[in-house]
Amino acid sequence: MAVDVGIIMGSQSDWPTMREAAAILDELGISYEARIVSAHRTPDRLWTYGKTAAERGLKVIIAGAGGAAHLPGMMASKTRIPVVGVPVQTKALSGVDSLYSIVQMPKGFPVATMAIGAAGAANAGLMAAGILAISDPALAARLDAWRDALSASIPEEPSDV
Numbered sequence: 660m661a662v663d664v665g666i667i668m669g670s671q672s673d674w675p676t677m678r679e680a681a682a683i684l685d686e687l688g689i690s691y692e693a694r695i696v697s698a699h700r701t702p703d704r705l706w707t708y709g710k711t712a713a714e715r716g717l718k719v720i721i722a723g724a725g726g727a728a729h730l731p732g733m734m735a736s737k738t739r740i741p742v743v744g745v746p747v748q749t750k751a752l753s754g755v756d757s758l759y760s761i762v763q764m765p766k767g768f769p770v771a772t773m774a775i776g777a778a779g780a781a782n783a784g785l786m787a788a789g790i791l792a793i794s795d796p797a798l799a800a801r802l803d804a805w806r807d808a809l810s811a812s813i814p815e816e817p818s819d820v
């Protein structure tokens with residue numbers, strides 16, 4: 660069955676970060692699949708995933724990777740479907756390596772690059788929701804309600820406890 664969003668990541672070790680994107684999609688009732696697709700370890704899988712993404716009905720791809728994070732950019736080169744990139748935080752360079760690898764795409768093949776780590780993954784889910792909501796009024800209403808609830812949860816004054 661066709662799903663709207665593909666969440667892909669370079670390694671099993673990325674899943675604790677990338678499941679923050681999945682959690683947002685669950686909350687908003689958006690269909691998705693999660694797959695390990697490594698630019699370096701499984702390049703043929705990357706190739707096939709990108710080549711078939713549009714015909715499979717995917718509308719947004721969220722791609723997370725760390726270190727030499729070539730997955731989002733390579734995926735953007737293989738499909739016209741919008742790719743939202745998540746730089747996974749690394750031990751050696753704290754994810755700055757991931758960020759630079761993902762954000763500096765050449766003209767012609769953009770990746771919408773989020774913040775490093777869990778906040779970036781959650782925001783990738785919200786970015787996908789915003790894209791899908793353009794043509795889905797029911798989802799737009801759910802996303803508006805989600806945003807309103809977040810705003811309402813922020814206290815006006817700081818607390819000592």
Ligand code: RP5
Pocket residue numbers: 668669670671672673697699723724725726727747
């Ligand atoms: C990248 O290398 C992955 O995206 C991951 O963030 C990083 C480390 O992978 P593992 O060695 O933990 O599998 O390809």
